[in-house]
């Protein structure tokens with residue numbers, strides 16, 4: 410499937426869902442959808458994300474949105490990262506959100522399909538992500554897409570003065 414196509418599974422009470430590259434004019438909707446999850450409107454952050462992932466046409470950096478009923482209802486961001494953590498180039502998905510009223514209709518699955526298609530076109534054969542241990546919803550979603558525990562472990566420490 411290519412960006413801009415539609416998916417039968419994503420039809421419900423709502424219209425058809427299509428997935429395409431994000432445009433600068435989508436940012437207001439993206440910021441709003443993100444704010445429904447995080448409670449914070451991060452305007453500067455999203456403009457810098459768009460500059461990095463949405464502005465160019467390189468398939469190794471992707472910022473996609475799902476459109477339905479004439480509005481943006483979800484977004485996904487991913488990229489190819491080379492040799493991070495010593496691993497050969499692979500795809501990373503690091504943000505995916507769907508507006509609450511449009512969830513459980515296949516919108517996120519459709520966006521991930523299109524993202525994966527672009528990443529495959531960049532030559533990578535593996536997709537990774539990182540998520541909060543407490544976020545059961547996003548864990549259920551990624552597991553439903555076939556993602557399983559990978560070979561890395563996260564570590565962290567406090568940077569006290």
Ligand SMILES: CC(C)(COP(=O)(O)OP(=O)(O)OC[C@H]1O[C@@H](n2cnc3c(N)ncnc32)[C@H](O)[C@@H]1OP(=O)(O)O)[C@@H](O)C(=O)NCCC(=O)NCCS
Pocket residue numbers: 446503504505506507508511512513514515516517518519544546547549550551553
């Ligand atoms: C996770 C999220 C992206 C899923 O979007 P969605 O469009 O509803 O997902 P889909 O309809 O494609 O669902 C695919 C599968 O995910 C799983 N899933 C989705 N929502 C679920 C839920 N509420 N409970 C359990 N499993 C769920 C199911 O296995 C589902 O397959 P099924 O429809 O055959 O049962 C969406 O719920 C969301 O935006 N959540 C908040 C975002 C978030 O916390 N992001 C973290 C920062 S990256």
